[in-house]
Amino acid sequence: MGQRELLEMTNLTKRYRIGDTDVLALDAVDLVISRGEMLAITGPSGSGKSTLMNILGCLDTANSGSYMLAGEDVSKLAGDQLAAIRNRRIGFVFQNFNLLPRLSALENVELPLLYAGRHDARTLAHAALTTVGLADRTHHEPNQLSGGQRQRVAIARALVTDPAIILADEPTGNLDSQVGRDILDLFHRLNQAGSTIIIVTHDHEVARHCGREVQLRDGRIVAEVQHAPQHQPSTTKEATAAA
């Protein structure tokens, strides 16, 4: 793995058993993501994008194939080792924000640092909330914040540990279009500041904001699309991997 590659999946396969039938959720997926990329993973439901996201986010492991993340083979890890990788390397942003209801914005953002055992949690959490433009909302609880603000808190929580990748699952799915655009702008700013961002979405509008779009169907990558930066018409190139 070269200097620029942050993440490399090779021949990754994941099978589920639902009742009596085997479902091949991921079928020999190869994926390389470079440091500083902003990437969209798209596909219809049942295409395996949730499975891919879970494995990318180290919530799950594949049956076979390898997954190198920031120079570390994480495909054979389990349990608490995966938890440690998630804590250090991954920042999650969810469609429904997934903040802890009874904690303030600041405490929500602090939490991953506390699990990491860091003593500068408060300072870093403040800085992260300032980055997402919520320096004046630190002591509000989630139910006192708007949807967009909640998602900003979630993004602050994702970036506070300075992770290798920020992994966002339909981050604008529960927001109206204007707020959604603001959130995408925030991702752009973070990306320009050096963060690697992966957005899993079925929304092509969202995908167009990303430099690269990986299209998934039936557990395979069927196309890769390079988008011109910032709202420019995109050029399409069929992936040769699709057979």
Add this chain to the structure above:
Amino acid sequence: MLFWTTIKIALRSMLANKLRAILTMLGMIIGVAAVIAMLALGNGAKKRILGWVSRMGKNTITIFPHNPKIAPVLNGSADPLTIGDARAILKIPHVKYVSPVVTAWQPVKWGGNFTTCNIVGCAPTYIKIHDFKIQNGAMFTDYDCQDIASVAVIGPETAERLFGSQDAIGRTITVSTVRFKVVGVLVPKGRHGWFDPDNQVLLPYTTAMTDLMGRLVALNHIDLQVDHAANLNRVQAAAQNVLRLNHSLIHGDEDDFWISNQLQVLKMANRIGGAFTLFLGAVAGISLLVGGIGIMNIMLVTVTERTREIGIRKAIGARRRDILRQFLIESMIISLLGGLVGVGAGIVAAHYVKFRSFSGHVEPSMVFLALSISAAIGIFFGYYPARRAAALNPIEALRYE
């Protein structure tokens, strides 16, 4: 820092479900209060018994005329205890006072008043051995014993029953059919269960034996006082030798008498009191167990309700032990808070609830014990729910609605 955050989350989730938290705690409160109250009551009873034993004189030894080991019931075959035995015992070193004692349950009359009480024939030393004081008049003397004088010292309760508020000294009472002049009244000691030292009549043992009981030899017991507690066992052994010699017992014969010293009685009272306390505590402990099951139940509900939260925590890097610790801390907070309130309630209960003549007596060790048990229950009954939470799959937990 994570620790304080965990406690804060636990407290907030309890505040969000106040009624549930209170009801769960109520189980612990009742359990701990019951344990404290019962232990205190048992302890109070023990203290009462010990107090009673020690108020009946310091460093005393009592010799009975029959050995329960060989003859559970008095049967005439043994040599009786005699005045001679008592005199011989007086010669043993470290013996301060000796009194032969004969007792009977007899009616006592004065004017139209009447009471039935314990009649004790004894030597003047009897009140010193058993730590009685005279409030009015004086104790009868050794001369009275020699002269077989018809004089009596009566308990304050007896005086009250016979004479009411009138002065008893110098009046003549009738015990059974024999008349005695009252020469002294005892200071009250307080009633102790079935035995009332304040309602008795003390007579010279010679008079009691000759005039009242119609026997001139057999004593009911010999009471003695030793100069120091350290000499109790030595004096007991010496008395045993003296009596065996007097009763012509040869090697291999069992004693035909029984010696009990106060230390042994205290020890036994302590043991019985301890067992009683333990029994009461164990019965109350069952309610604590029920409280613990209540905690487990509520924690299982809590874990299910907060599945999504657990998923979020795992996604951002909480390890199994982080989740386990969080829910253990929560269950411990419930059990410890319940325990604290329970201790308070138990102390109040022990203070106000009186059972017959004894009341509860709380000791710091009981509070410590109750709180330790509460914490242990929190951990024990919280462990299974916490382990379930820790074992949740993060993907499924995140998907949980």
